[in-house]
Amino acid sequence: MATVLDKELKRQVTVDGVDYTVAVNPEGVRLTGKGKRRPEVELRWRDLLSGEAALAVALNASLAKAHAAIRPDTEGAPDRTSKRASKKRAR
DSSP: OOOOOSOOOEEEEEEEEEEEEEEEOSSSEEEETTOSSSSSHHHHHHHHHHHHHHHHHHHHHHHHHHHHHHSSSSEEEEEEEEHHHHHHHHH
């Protein structure tokens, strides 16, 4: 017979050398970096069962990919500091 999960259960886990705290409670699961306050991953049981959790993961991955593509490339940008410096010298 399984024990009813009626209060939060916390455990520490190490992933790729980084420590995290896993909290399992009646609402869901939270994964928080050790010493941090805001959870990095939070998953509710209802979302997991309905399939919305997989949809949220896919959406976040596509948004991260789109954000990386939109971010300007700084290597090809002209150096504007030299123009400012030459204007200041001209005064």
